[in-house]
Every structure is written in C-alpha cells, then in structure tokens.
Amino acid sequence: MHMTAQDSRGSRASTIFIVDDDSGTQQLLADTLSYKGYATRCLSSGRLALTAAAEDPPDLILLDVMMPDMDGFEVCRLLKMDQATRFIPVVMVTSFNEKAMRLKGIAAGADDFISKPIDATEILLRTRNLLLVKQYNDFLKEHAGILEQQVRLRTEELEKVIAELRTTHQQLVQQEKMATIGQLTAGIAHEINNPIGFIASNVTSLGKYCERFLTFIKAQQTTLAACLPDPDQAERLQAMGNQLKLERIIDDVPNIIRETMEGVDRLKSIVMDLKCFSRVNDAEQSIADINQCLESTLNIAGNELKYKTIVKREYGELPPFSCHPQQLNQVFMNLLVNAAHAIDTKGEITVRSWSSNGWIHVSISDTGCGISEQHLSRIFEPFFTTKEPGRGTGLGLSISNEIVRNHGGRIEVESLVGQGSTFTVSIPMKSQGHG
Template sequence: MSNGKLSHLLSVSWIYDLYRLGHAAFVDSSGEIYQKILEHIVKGFSATSGSLALRGDPGTDELTIVAGIDLPKQAMGATVKFGEGVLGKVAQEGTPLLLNGDMSRDTRFKNKQARAETRTPRSAMCWPLKVDEAIIGVLSINNNTGVEFQAEQLHQGSVITNLVSVVIENANLHNAQKSLIAQLKEAQAQLLQSEKMASVGQLAAGIAHEINNPIGYINSNLGSLQQYLQDLLTIVAAYQKLEARLPVDEEIRGLQKLRQDLDLDFLKEDSLALLSESCEGVQRVRNIVQDLKDFSHVDSAEWQMVDLHKGLDSTLNIAHNEIKYKAEIVREYGDVPLVECLPSQLNQVFMNMFINAAHAIEEKGKITIRTGREDTSAWIEIADTGKGIAPEHLSRIFDPFFTTKPVGKGTGLGLSLSYSIIQKHQGRIAVDSCPGKGTTFRIVIPLKRVSETAPQGGLEDAEST
C-alpha cells in the first residue's frame, strides 16, 4: 500500500465510517457488525481477505472466528487455540505480525489446504485486540495479489485496531449490560411484590454482584475510549492545520466540501457528548446497584446499628418506578439515632408500606414519611392520601391471606409478613384510616433490643395524624 493509501486510511471520512460502525455495535447484537468492521478495514488496506476471531470466556485460551472474507467455508465459527496457527500465535504473543512471501507451505495457516492456489495469501498482517493488556481477539488481513504489506502499514493498523478493540469490547459489555439491566428490571418488579419480599436479600445480592463487574469494565473502557477519541481528534486537527497551508486546488476543495457535508465540528462535539452521557448512564446503574445493596444489606444478615433514614431512602429509590406516577414523596424526618435491627427485613416492611400506599392512590396524591424518637424507641409514620380502608376491614388487614385486591393481584401476605417482622423487632405497628382521605401506618421499634425474649407489643389503634 502506498503512502496515499495510508492517508486514505486515516482520512476523516474513513475514521468517521469506522466511528459509525462502532456506534452501530451498541445497537446491533446480531454479530453482523463484526463482519462490517472487518470489511471496512480490509477495504481500507486494499487487502483481499481477512478474519476476525474473538476470545469467549477470558478464562480460556481459545478464539472463535466470528467474521471472515474469502475464507474457507469451514473456517467460519471454527475455534483456534492460543499458539495454534497465525491467529493463535499472535494471541499468545500479544504482538502484531507481518508476513510476506509465498505462504502456501506455511504451516501456521490453518485450513490452507482448502484454498485455491490463486487465493493463497502472499502477504499478511495480524494484530492482537487488547483491552488493558488482556487479549480479547485477533484481526488479520491478507493479500494474494503479490503486493506486500509494509512495516509502516502494520504500525498504522495497530492504531486502528486499538480503537477496534475498545469498540468490540464495549459492544460486548453493552450487550451484557443490557441483559443484566433487563434482569435488574425484572428483579425490581419482583421486589415490588410484597409477598415476595422474603427473597429480596438473596436476589439483590446476586444482581449487585453480576452488575458490578461489567459496570467496572464499561467504566474503564469508556475512559480509554475518551482518550482514543481525543487522540483521533488531535490527528484531525493537525490535518486541518496542514490543509490551511496548502494551495486551494480541486482536491483541497473536495476535502473542504467533505468536511462541511459531514459537519466535522458537530461530530467532534457530539462524540464527546455521547461519551459523557454514557459515563453518566454507567454511574446511574452503579447508584441503582448501591441502592439495592443498601436496601437488602447483602453484606450482613446480622443485627446491627442502622440509620433508618438511609434505609427509607434506598427503599424509596428501589420503589421509584412504582410510585413516581402516583404520588409526590414528602420527607419529614426527625432526629433519630441509630437503631439496632435487621435492616434488610425492616426495609421489606418499608417497601410493602410504600407499594400499598401507591396502590391506594387512584390518580395523583401524596405519600408522607415522618420519623422521630420517643423515649427509648424510634417511630416511623407512612401516610398516604389514597382511598383509605373500610372500617370493617381494619381489624383484618394483618391477617394472613386477607386482601381487598382483585383475584390474582395479591395474596394478602405482605402486611402479615410486615407485622411478624415488627414483632421480631420487639415493636408494634398500628394503622389509622379514613375512607376517601387516606391511611397512616405507624411503626414503633426500640432503639436497642431489650433481650432475646418474646416480642413486646403488637397491633393497636393509632391516633389520627
């Protein structure tokens, strides 16, 4: 490839096309985007064939060919072990490889016997795809025309494949993230069902663990991608400065028109903005995971001294989607010291109260949360402006399986479970309701457990608030 070809490789339009392919990788989970990326690079280098192999499980030293041009039919989808053939050799050593000459007898070319003589590579370049020095795949391109690749092209290809590495890794992580977020949404929906609250700790622990790892990778790779993009923009800026010194001829006018058509200034600005938004999105997912951990206290199932306000806030965040369209949240927190409790179980009670309050509000209303200290106890009130509870039902709402919801909408275990949890905390739970105006639940628990004896107190009528 001549120097002219190299300048084409790093031209604005070529880089922009690669950028667009990288962006498409975030929405195309079919794997066809890998073929398009390979075709783009093969065309850019005026090569005749190529292959892209990706590493599956980071714990295995094996590549799978996911894209190919002019490869033997049996090569697609085939696996290559590290150290096996050219792809495996580059994956094992982690360094680019340039080969020139007659390769018809080169034992490093797997499936060479399936190629026609006219298709046997005469020149080849192969690059490892790395992220933080970890091999995620190998990309190779070949020429069977007799034109040999040059060392300068191998170096230029290394710059491009660094970007391709980040694009592919982020695409993979993005797909993994979408799957995990879908699982998170499903888990969140389960959390909103009071009768399933008993399993929330284990569920949230698994989700938090599964999401934290890929979120870490995505956050790291987005940082790398920002730096790579800045480097590419630096190259573009250098080209722009050089262009200003050149006499304006037909080619320069063509380049200027291309820059205007592509709106280069917008591309530079929007690319950085997109990356910034992606980083914010990652942080939002991290916050959701932290709320899940705070809600379920997956790190400990023991009695501990806990800030009730933190538990209320994390539970509100988890229940946000259920509440946001139904009610305004009003916090009237008092001065409450740390309380000895089983935080994951207490948060289950809060969750049940919030969801019941949201369900009681038919259009738009208000949920007010008040807290305070009463001698050696802490109290929490959760009041809604919903439809209220009929007087004949008040004495039964804590009974197991009692529910006023339609068949299939509830099992009547949520408040019964909440009652049992408050009893375990040696506390009491009370309810006051006025049909058409709303309901207030009042929970009182001691700041510290008195003993391991039977719980004190129970259901009683509360004063109207």
C-alpha cells in the first residue's frame, strides 16, 4: 500500500491531533506535519483531546507526557479504554528518554514514542508508519464487518430454506395422510352403506308389522275376554300376560323402533360425511352468490342456532363467482354448528363477508369457549374432536379444509380461550384445481 497523507479512501488528508500544553512545541509539530499534507489540530490539554477524539476521532494522536491537568499516560489509558478511540495510534512525545517512562507509556497503551527535542525526519517517519498500520487495521475491520454481514445474511437465507423445507415436508406428510384416509373412508362408507340400507328398510318394515301384531293382539284379548266360558281361564291368561310384562312391551315397541331408526339416521349422516370427505370433487360447479349461500345455510342451521345465539350479519358486496356452492354451504354449516356448540348458554355469532384483491373472504366468529393452544394445531385432523360421542365425529373441519383447499383457498383460525374464535375462509375468485 502506497503511503500518502491521504487516508485509505484517498478522499481526505489524515488528521493528526497534537496534544501539548506548550504552544511552541504545538507550532513546530503542526508546521512539520502540515508541510507533508497532514491535517493537524492542536489541543492544549488532555481533557480537550479526549472530548475532541470522542466527537471526531483522528487518525493519529501525538501526545505530550507532562501536562498540568492530566498527564499523557492517563490520557492514553482513557483513549485505549474507550471502544470508539482505542484504535487510534498514540505516539507519546517525551523529553525523558528514560526506560521507566517508556515502560509506563507502554503500560498505558502507547503505540510509539518520540523524544524532545523534536527531529522532523523521525516524527515524519513514525507518523507515516503508524498511519500505514492504522490504514491496514481500518481496512481489515471494514472487511471483517462486511464478511460478518454476509455470513449473517447467508445464515438467515439457509434458516429460511430449512423452515420452508420443513413446512413442505409436513404438508406432504399431511397430503399423504389425507389421501390414505380418503381412500380408507371411501371404502368404509361404501361397505357400511349397504347394511345400513337394509337395516333401515327392515326396521321400517318391522315397525309396521309390530303395529299390526299389536292391533291384532289387542283385538284378540278383547274377543277372548268376552267369549271364554271359564272366568279362571281369562284370569290365568291375564296373569301370564302380567308375568311376561306384555303391557310394557307393547308400550315399548314403538319407542325401540323409533330409537333404532334415529340410530340408523345418524349412521346415514356419518356415512354421508365420510363420502363427502373422500369425494369432495363430485358436486356440480356453478356461479354462486356467497351471501345467498350464507343466508340459506343460516336458515337450515336455524334450529341449532336460535336458542342460545344472536346471529349478526355483516355482508359485504361480493361479485358472483364460480365454485361448488353445495360444498361451500357444507363448510359454512360446519363452521356455524361448531360456533353454536362452542357457546354454552348465551352468545353471539357474527358472519362477515368481504372481497379484496380477487379473493372472497367469509369469517364466522363466536363468543364461545375458544380453543386451547394444544388443540389448535389438531382441529383440522380428521376424527379429532373434543365433543362427547354422538355430538361430534371430528370430521367437520377436515372436510371443510379439504373443500376450501380444492377451491384453491385456505381456512385460518384465531382463538382466545374463554373469549371465542374466528374462522376465516378465503377463496381466490379465479380459483384453480376444483374444475
């Protein structure tokens, strides 16, 4: 590196502080250095030098040892302790050419010494060498900083890539899981559907047959009672009937048939859910008004909602768009029923719709129980439910999620335990993958 009085960027002359209480020495040093093109600044005390160095650090300091308020050793020590000034080379100017003094200077952190009376060649030589070292130092520091910055950026990029890979991996696992479950459920639904069909029709027939039997038995009893010659026989028959608890059985048969039919109906709806879950692509695609869909779903869900909730509607203007309305209705129905279930005795459900930047959004908020952190990550899993058997199969949200994903959209949840939840469905108007 070629040394001039310019600094490493060549844009300004190197600045040198001359710290000395003697104006004669100041002048002599300033003249010698200015002549070679260095910018000098004379300071007559240690304190002034410390303040000036902190404000605008020079490239080199020539520091007198013997000064009245604070000696050169102390000034040097303070300069070397401060992070902002510790890299400025300090040359101690001393009239004592003693070893002890120099050792004290070295202990205070001095970088070099020159002796009084001042020799111009010596001072220029030492100045040049120390400035050169400082330039190297500055260069290294600057580049170490740039390197550190680059390493940090690369590390951040790598961390991002790793996080993306992890997410993609999880999504793949999830998709694989959904596909397997889809196939399984389609198979199970198909297998269960046939027996449910004949159970339903047989139970219905049984019900009708029982009714006829009962009518006939009652008629028989009346006729028998009227025409049996021996009253004992009639009593014996009566006693036998009592023993067999015939009356209770006769009363109970319609209940048993009704309950069995309810069970069959529940089975049917579970199978429908399962079918829907595994074949969400089947339904027709058409142009729909989502606000109308919401309204009709709210009507159907009325029973579930009307006793304990006040439903607020905040519909925005939505352009009609092409989708599978029956499927989206099913999504809204699931979300509404979940919201109603989350409300214990009295609460509010707010249904909002709006569009922005080519997307349609529908949010369903409730003031219900909320979802704990630990459950939040699992609610979209098929068969995950916190409801008692018979009240929930745990398929609602996973079906809904699948439907919305097939529309190219997503469902997001925000929830606070004890305060409520908001499920937001977002679908792009130019959705792909569901045609």
